[in-house]
Amino acid sequence: MxxxxxxxxxxxxxxxxxxxxxxxxxxxxxxxxxxxxxxxxxxxxxxxxxxxxxxxxxxxxxxxxxxxxxxxxxxxxxxxxxxxxxxxxxxxxxxxxxxxxxxxxxxxxxxxxxxxxxxxxxxxxxxxxxxxxxxxxxxxxxxxxxxxxxxxxxxxxxxxxxxxxxxxxxxxxxxxxxxxxxxxxxxxxxxxxxxxxxxxxxxxxxxxxxxxxxxxxxxxxxxxxxxxxxxxxxxxxxxxxxxxxxxxxxxxxxxxxxxxxxxxxxxxxxxxxxxxxxxxxxxxxxxxxxxxxxxxxxxxxxxxxxxxxxxxxxxxxxxxxAPASASAPPSPARRRLRPVLAAVAAIAVLGAGLAFLSRSSDDGPDAKRDDKGRNVAATRPALPDDFRPWRQDVPAGTAKVPDEVRCLPHGDSVYCGGGGSVATRVRVADGKRLWTVRGPGVPVQDTSLAGLANGGRTVVGYRFAAEGSGTDEVVALDAARGKELWSAPFGARSSSVVGPGAADAVVVGATVLTADADGNRIEGRDARSGRSLWTVPVPAGSQCAPLGAGGRAYVMCAPKADLADGLARRATIRPVDPASGRPGRAVTLDGPVQPLGALDGRLVLVRQRAGEEIGVVAYDAVLRLDAARGKVTTTRLAKTYGGTPGLLGGTVYFTEQSGRVSAVDAGSGRLRWARHTGVEGAAGPTAGPGGLYFGSSGGRVAALAPRDGRRLWSTDPKINGDGGLRTGPRVALSGRVAVVSGSDNLLYAFDTAKPPKSD
Structure with missing residues (x-):
């Protein structure tokens, strides 16, 4: 009216x-x-x-x-x-x-x-x-x-x-x-x-x-x-x-x-x-x-x-x-789909950038400006032969409880995990599932694949034990056939140290790093054989977790007393050699800090600051850690930013639940642009041909121009998603193909040059 x-x-x-x-x-x-x-x-x-x-x-x-x-x-x-x-x-x-x-x-x-x-x-x-x-x-x-x-x-x-x-x-x-x-x-x-x-x-x-x-x-x-x-x-x-x-x-x-x-x-x-x-x-x-x-x-x-x-x-x-498609819940007696860190961090839904930690984020969006000032792809990747848009939802595990999967592209396939599935291999050209390894337990929120090792020949994922039996395990699979190579128990504590969505198993080169089930040491295993290569003891009174960024391995520790209060006010980060476990110089940072990824060989983190209202977390600085020299460079931001931070190239993207994205230069702290994606609960970004891609839990995708954040296009949702902002991007790019995941183990693909039309 x-x-x-x-x-x-x-x-x-x-x-x-x-x-x-x-x-x-x-x-x-x-x-x-x-x-x-x-x-x-x-x-x-x-x-x-x-x-x-x-x-x-x-x-x-x-x-x-x-x-x-x-x-x-x-x-x-x-x-x-x-x-x-x-x-x-x-x-x-x-x-x-x-x-x-x-x-x-x-x-x-x-x-x-x-x-x-x-x-x-x-x-x-x-x-x-x-x-x-x-x-x-x-x-x-x-x-x-x-x-x-x-x-x-x-x-x-x-x-x-x-x-x-x-x-x-x-x-x-x-x-x-x-x-x-x-x-x-x-x-x-x-x-x-x-x-x-x-x-x-x-x-x-x-x-x-x-x-x-x-x-x-x-x-x-x-x-x-x-x-x-x-x-x-x-x-x-x-x-x-x-x-x-x-x-x-x-x-x-x-x-x-x-x-x-x-x-x-x-x-x-x-x-x-x-x-x-x-x-x-x-x-x-x-x-x-x-x-x-x-x-x-x-x-x-x-x-x-x-x-x-x-x-x-x-x-x-x-x-x-719309057709019914509703996310199933966890077993009430088990800590599944759990909120992570303290209530403050869980409410703010922090840490989307942590999904980048097991993969290099040194490459920025492949884009340039044409003679009319428009953002265009520098090159147009080819499509797989006979590609057609497809939808192939990933089967839930034997507990029949779907959640969200995350995918990593390699070769002609994407490898996806989470939502009750240890891992599944899906062919990009037609969506055919080549193999699937299901898990017996209920999925854990924001826990999908640990990564790909040995040049993509080994897939590392998680198997969560069925209620009341066994232990949670990290599992290595042969990428070609899905055959299990080895498994080992691990301790699921990384999120309390590193932040929401932190990987409990980190893949760096040919090594898989985990915390042992008792939390007493960090272990390095050969990704193909599972053979123990080394162990690093956890200091007394501390809790530690593995961390991977830019092809390098780190161990991040925080005092247990701080974690008991829900906030790690000081964190110690030490590089380790992934092959031998030999530790480097430890650097202590005033926090709480949250790692995002790597830039020019340095670990990039953001510093949290509690907001004026209960449950609101903001970020007021970007830190760059040169672990080899033990040097930390801190750049205060001109203003505080809320939402979920993620790193791509030299830019930190703060994505708010409402869909607004602020792009901040990781070196200078200067705001490059701020735009609204039009997608509530958008997670991302993923850099692809000519754009930055953000996806919602319902499968809706928005593409923004990397230079100025202008919205290029968006799609309609595929299902009624939970609307929540999860860690890690929901869009995986295989050449020109966007493979999108969401609630209820949703998985579908389309040509980014011909996105689905929005009604």
Whole structure:
């Protein structure tokens, strides 16, 4: 809807274009950044600006939104919670709310319902992993974006380790979707309360009605606390998943990981509730749209004053009508798909550049400018004979739990690992799988292939043991046939020392470096035979991990006392000879620091600095370590950058969850350019013919011009990805062919000279 008389023309320097809606705490506007990117700006009502209680609520909302910003939420772009008129700007998410979808088309069934259920459960899983309890899950707080559902409005959320505001005399929430404990004891609400609310959402999505329904919010609250849920119209298969979540006893409910296991097994042909397009009557619809803070749902889907991304105006095509493809969860009892480092690092989703550490990053994008100033490929690599675009998803391991795979190209094939697979070889020309070695256990997030050794003749990957049996192993395979050459146990501790996504096994030349299972030493093994070549003891009181960059090997150590606090404030890095294990001079760096790769024979790192808000990590310097001379050069950045850092050539790329990329010169610290990829949760970059390639978990790819970051093209998503920013690029280039990976072991390929057209 258009701006009204009295509405501001700009907020925080962002010009406003439209009013998206108004609720209990504030009004949400559609604004634009200087580069033209749309943002949703929430402005607190003036009468609350001087109310200490509401200002604290808003401050907590900003902090919570930043903690979980990314995977399944609207990323925070900017905020001023302390200003005279507090506001927060987030990414604008286009799509209808779940409430709008049900009102327009009735209950959801089939593959659409299964995809929605798993997507929402994954969203809740990532919110809880950021130690946040949402506390207001309801249909108007779920936006159905083209890349999957997004949960918005953290207005009454809280950190799991913090006390809730007293809110004397008020019950904050929406009764049909609140848990019994939220109505009875708001201060004691934990993650299981969100599980209860999620179950009510799924009942509502599948039937058009919630499991608790009365003529007034007071009677509805009574039903929530004292009466059993009404589940008669819920599809039978879904009922088996949601019914345990609706028990009154919070301790008896399944965790979100356990719920994901149940949802994963849902059939794709879930029936629509009896009555077809039946939705609740006008009386109940009004009842659902109320909240006790005085907010209202508007046509733009803004409830309780958030409305961070619901699309105003005409309805858009429903994204959940896409074929079901939902990521399956880990076993709840095992540390799989684990968050890494401390909560701060896990929330910021750091370390995409670490995927480059086992490969040289000395070569920049192969691009030049034509006589019209356009970015063009210096050469056009040939395609394989008879190449056609293909899709060949990698089979999950024997545990049947997919995640994301990562691929390395070599010769006529790409070698991919992760997602329950030790490794698989796929022919680039036609996508044919030449061999696959599956793993028995559940995959570990951001752990795929260790690398290729011996000129590409040996593939090194990971085999994670099945629940309750055996140990995790590093495995070497013959690249031609997939035959196992050797295996050895290893200790999975690298991420706590080096950073998120760090490789637990590092391939340098013909040597594989790992930490032993007990963490007492670093071992070097012959990549072909597995023979132990050398060991380096770990210093007392330290924890160490192997590191590879630019064809050189290092050992990085941090004090265990620091790691116990979740942040390595000092790190010691020592080069080692990969063939003999002979150590070089140790250099101690003030941290926390995060290695990215190599440039001109030097190890490149970035220095972290905690942001002003909880859970926000920024970077304020680039370090270049000349290990041979023990010299460190530190370049302070002109400003701090958030997001996920990665190194290509002489440029550090900071990629934010929203899709914005800042390219910074690794030597001078000067900003070369900053652009928006248009791809939420973009991971990368990968340098290819004429461009930098960024991929999302849903398989969407954006190509940017290396010189100025101008967007060249982008593709549509292939599946409803989890939206999360993972470490390591999702695009592998084999000549002119882009091989793209994503959620649910997605793998597909296309010609970069003829990218798939975006609808």
């Amino acid at each position: 258009s701006l009204r008389s009295g509405d501001p023309e700009e907020i925080g320097g962002y010009p406003l274009e439209a009013r998206l809606g108004s609720g209990g705490m504030g009004t949400v506007f559609l604004g634009r950044t200087a580069s033209g990117r749309p943002v949703a700006i929430k402005l607190i009502h003036q009468q609350f600006a001087d109310d200490d209680e509401f200002r604290i609520r808003f401050r907590q909302e900003v902090a919570a939104a930043r903690r979980v910003s990314g995977a399944f939420t609207a990323a925070v772009v900017d905020a001023d919670p302390e200003g005279p008129h507090p506001w927060m700007a987030t990414s604008y998410i286009e799509g209808p709310t779940l409430a709008q979808r049900i009102a327009r088309r009735g209950p959801i069934g089939g593959a659409e319902l299964r995809t929605l259920a798993i997507g929402l459960a994954e969203a809740l899983r990532d919110i809880h992993r950021a130690d946040v309890v949402h506390r207001d899950l309801k249909p108007s707080n779920v936006v159905l974006s083209p890349e999957g559902p997004r949960v918005i409005d953290f207005g009454i959320s809280r950190a799991a380790d913090q006390q809730t505001l007293t809110m004397t005399g008020r019950v904050i929430g929406t009764p049909p979707f609140m848990s019994p404990e939220q109505l009875q004891n708001p201060r004691g609400v934990g993650p299981s309360s969100d599980v209860f609310s999620l179950a009510t959402l799924l009942v509502y999505a599948s039937t058009g009605q919630g499991p608790f329904d009365a003529d007034s919010p007071y009677m509805t609250a009574y039903q929530v606390v004292h009466e059993p849920p009404a589940l008669g119209d819920v599809p039978h298969a879904l009922r088996g998943a949601v019914e345990p979540c609706l028990t009154k006893d919070a301790a008896a409910r399944p965790s979100v990981d356990e719920l994901l296991v149940l949802l994963r097994d849902l059939p794709a042909d879930l029936e629509v509730a009896a009555g077809g397009g039946r939705t609740r009557d006008t009386r109940t619809q009004h009842h659902l749209s109320r909240d006790t803070g005085g907010g209202r749902d508007t046509a733009s889907g803004t409830g309780t004053g958030m409305g961070t991304g619901a699309s105003p105006g005409p309805a858009v095509p429903d994204p959940t009508a």
